Amino acid sequence: xxxxxxxxxxxxxxxxxxxxxxxxxxxxxxxxxxxxxxxxxxxxxxxxxxxxxxxxxxxxxxxxxxxxxxxxxxxxxxxxxxxxxxxxxxxxxxxxxxxxxxxxxxxxxxxxxxxxxxxxxxxxxxxxxxxxxxxxxxxxxxxxxxxxxxxxxxxxxxxxxxxxxxxxxxxxxxxxxxxxxxxxxxxxxxxxxxxxxxxxxxxxxxxxxxxxxxxxxxxxxxxxxxxxxxxxxxxxxxxxxxxxxxxxxxxxxxxxxxxxxxxxxxxxxxxxxxxxxxxxxxxxxxxxxxxxxxxxxxxxxxxxxxxxxxxxxxxxxxxxxxxxxxxxxxxxxxx
Ligand code: SF4
Numbered sequence: 001x002x003x004x005x006x007x008x009x010x011x012x013x014x015x016x017x018x019x020x021x022x023x024x025x026x027x028x029x030x031x032x033x034x035x036x037x038x039x040x041x042x043x044x045x046x047x048x049x050x051x052x053x054x055x056x057x058x059x060x061x062x063x064x065x066x067x068x069x070x071x072x073x074x075x076x077x078x079x080x081x082x083x084x085x086x087x088x089x090x091x092x093x094x095x096x097x098x099x100x101x102x103x104x105x106x107x108x109x110x111x112x113x114x115x116x117x118x119x120x121x122x123x124x125x126x127x128x129x130x131x132x133x134x135x136x137x138x139x140x141x142x143x144x145x146x147x148x149x150x151x152x153x154x155x156x157x158x159x160x161x162x163x164x165x166x167x168x169x170x171x172x173x174x175x176x177x178x179x180x181x182x183x184x185x186x187x188x189x190x191x192x193x194x195x196x197x198x199x200x201x202x203x204x205x206x207x208x209x210x211x212x213x214x215x216x217x218x219x220x221x222x223x224x225x226x227x228x229x230x231x232x233x234x235x236x237x238x239x240x241x242x243x244x245x246x247x248x249x250x251x252x253x254x255x256x257x258x259x260x261x262x263x264x265x266x267x268x269x270x271x272x273x274x275x276x277x278x279x280x281x282x283x284x285x286x287x288x289x290x291x292x293x294x295x296x297x298x299x300x301x302x303x304x305x306x307x308x309x310x311x312x313x314x315x316x317x318x319x320x321x322x323x324x325x326x327x328x329x330x331x332x333x334x335x
Contacts, residue, residue, distance in 0.1 A: 240264030
């Protein structure tokens with residue numbers, strides 16, 4: 001491991017000031033990703049700026065009834081928060097399906113947003129990898145690409161985004177609040193993670209020195225329910241081969257406000273706008289769900305080892321949609 005400087009920031013502005021002009025500085029909170037990558041010599045920060053003790057660890061309601069989740073809220077605390085359990089069930093389920101209890105106790109909301117891919121070629125530090133070393137080529141395109149993306153890839157990179165939490169945040173249309181040298185701003189979730197294109201080493205919309213301070217969720221729409229389903233090689237402590245976060249309501253038998261995002265199959269948390277359009281106003285039924293799932297995967301491009309992901313994701317999505325219908329029926333029985 002290379003030597004690096006470690007500094008603890010006493011406040012948000014101080015953290016930003018420390019990072020200003022430093023291209024290779026990273027913020028550190030839970031450390032569950034960044035420390036791994038430093039040990040592997042994949043990330044080579046000149047300085048780690050510890051923001052883990054800054055008071056950004058609360059979950060609050062905003063004036064409209066949405067949720068403001070501090071950047072340092074631990075994944076476990078977020079998953080078990082009563083408002084999240086009640087109003088954003090898919091987010092709770094996504095968080096609880098990720099990593100292990102120990103990691104969830106440590107990992108933060110902002111850190112989860114900044115997770116980097118589990119592509120083995122990215123992490124082995126010797127294979128050609130455009131994400132780790134721009135212009136070096138992509139070993140996965142003609143290599144062992146079983147875990148790789150079928151949506152959103154490019155000729156430069158087909159690495160999947162690893163987060164479960166982010167799939168639910170995509171479906172709930174979260175917003176990311178950041179502070180930087182030029183003040184504060186908000187980034188719609190759909191714009192936060194970047195497609196790889198020709199520059200897979202650029203993964204997010206943060207500008208140099210910007211720090212994530214919170215994630216906000218819009219108020220839950222009355223009469224909706226949500227779920228997160230995940231398929232993986234083993235029952236715990238494993239990344240998704242395919243996952244789906246789904247939310248909608250049913251009014252007079254018809255689907256309203258459908259929101260769908262997929263994980264494990266795309267280079268970023270993958271919002272399925274066309275599939276949502278396909279569902280809106282339809283009479284809820286399995287065949288409608290199957291059609292929407294077909295639309296969601298219509299643009300998929302498969303590689304030698306990952307063609308199985310297309311039917312897997314389709315079936316998982318149709319099942320997630322059915323599950324939400326079931327939850328809505330149970331909710332109405334309770335009412
Ligand atoms: Fe690197 Fe992306 Fe190719 Fe993996 S898929 S080797 S991360 S360029």
